[in-house]
Amino acid sequence: MRAQGHAIGRRRALAATLAVGLAAGTAAACGGGDDDGPEGGGVLKGQTVTVAAIWTGSNEGAKFKKVLDEFGERTGATVTYTPTGDNVAAYLGSKVDGKAPPDVAFLPQQGVLVEFAKKGWIRPLAADTQATVKQNFFKVWQELGSHDGRPYGVYFKAGSKSTVWYRKQAFTDAGITAPPATWADFLKTAGTLSDSGATPLSIGAADGWVLTDWFENVYLSVAGPDKYDRLSRHEIKYTDPTVKEALRRLAELWGRRNYLAGGANGALQTEFPASVPAVFGASPKAAMLPGADFVASEITSATKSKIGQDADFFPFPAVGAEPPVVGAGDVAVAMKDTRGAHELLKFLASADAARVWAEQGGFVSPNKSLDLAAYPDDVQRRIAKSVIDAGDDFRFDMSDLAPAAFGGTKGAGEWKILQDFLADPSDVDGTADKLEKAAAAAFK
Incomplete structure (x- = not known):
């Protein structure tokens, strides 16, 4: 079972380090809301629903x-809610072994x-939830x-890794009036x-997942x-011309050492959390930081910069x-x-459930029925809109879909190879x- 690099990096970057128990109280049903939510009228009165997730x-x-x-x-x-810790799969596996899995994970x-x-x-979705x-x-x-054509899950929270965060003052000082939209503009x-x-870029390349995010964005485009x-x-080989083209494009930027x-x-000695204050801290060392939408939370928690005022983002070009x-x-x-x-x-599949967290901020929903006005500020609305506007062209992090030996192991596989490529981006074919x-070897 794998502990994916991006997930571990995300949890470390967000400062939620103390696992706490949360309990939602018992109350009479209040009704209202979307027609696609759960039935009202206290249909579960007297029942307990156990939930496990990583959030703390x-x-x-x-x-x-x-x-x-x-x-x-x-x-x-x-x-009743129990945090799992970073290794969600191992935690839930132990609960299954102990014959005490949560109702929902x-x-x-x-x-x-x-x-x-x-x-x-896990259990397939009920017919009304599927609808x-x-x-x-x-x-x-x-x-x-889904798996093998059977629907099992509801994607409640999404994340975009196709954002580039920048220090607005650096752009102003350089006379840049509009963020780049194409790779040529980015260069x-x-x-x-x-x-x-x-210095244009801060890259926390000591965490290999940062570089897989770069590759995936360039490759998809x-x-x-x-x-x-x-x-x-792995239905096509990594020696495919498209892979080499993506590597060549990365080399155009990574090969400029002064960038x-x-x-x-x-960069190779900088872990991801340290790459954020390198752009937005009191003594900035760079102007831009390609990273996921959760960078916004790290900016506000680790620096004095304000989103929208001092820091902003543009879509990956x-x-x-x-x-x-x-x-x-x-x-x-459902377990x-x-x-x-x-x-x-x-309920989690409804727009009502998504709205509860969206209004609080720090959240992106893939639910297309959620009104974007629910998000508390323009920056979060723009990020959420990019996920919804992508529609069926949205793609899941490729390294998370690969076997851990290739896409999620520190010092090995894709992580190590891309780190070596950042160190010397001259050998695309090799x-x-x-x-x-x-x-x-990993996909055998």
Whole structure:
């Protein structure tokens, strides 16, 4: 069972370090809301629904608690919540072994859903929940929540990895009036920043998942969604011309040593959390930071910069015909065949449930029925809109879909090969050969 790099990095970057227990109280159902939510009238009064997920602390954990509170108020259920820790799969596996799995669990990797479905640890969605999912989610999210054609999960929380965060003052000082939209513009912007005396990029390359995110964005834009899917399943080789083209494009930027804070060696010694204050801290070392939407939370918690005022983002630029939208998500599944589990999943598939967290901030929903006005500020609305606008062209983080030996192991596989490529981006063909050899061994 894998602990994916992006998930671990995300949890470390967000400062939620204390696992806390949360409990949603018992109350009479209040009714109202969307027609696609759970039945009202206290249908679960006297019943307890157990939930397990990774979210903790006063940020994510407290916000998720309000979602569970709303469910409890509508149904009369008592909801108990237990944080899993970073290794969700191992935690849930131990609960299955102890014959005490939660009613509902949230999985941060699609591969874990497939693994659990194969083992018979999760239950297919009820018919009414399937109908709600079909109404509110694009096909790509329905497929990500399925295995062998059977729907198991509801993607409640999404994340976009196709954002580039920048310090607004650095752009102003360099005379840059508009963020870049294409790769050519991105290179030009980097050059303009460099000429103005600012180092363009901060890269936390000590965490290999940071570099897989770079590759996935460039590859999706260069090759398109269909080839992205085929490469994610290793149906085409990493020696394919599209892979080499993506590596060449990365080399155009990574090969400019003065474009990287600390040069290549400095980047390779910088873990992701340290790359954020390198752009937005009191003594900035760079102007831009490609990273996921959760960077916003790290900016506000680790620096004095304010989102929208000091810091902003632009979509990852289009390298090919279309800009990429790559991301991840947390999927809710039923580990018990109880009414409480199925009612909660139906609620989580509704726009009402998404709205509860969206209004608090720090959240992106893949639910297309959620009104974007629910988000508390323009920056979060723009991020959420990019995920929804991508529709069925949204693609899940490729390294999360690969075997851990290739896509999720520190010092090995794709992580190590891309780190070596950042150190010396001159050998595109050799790097493609190394990627293919490692992928072929992992996908056996």
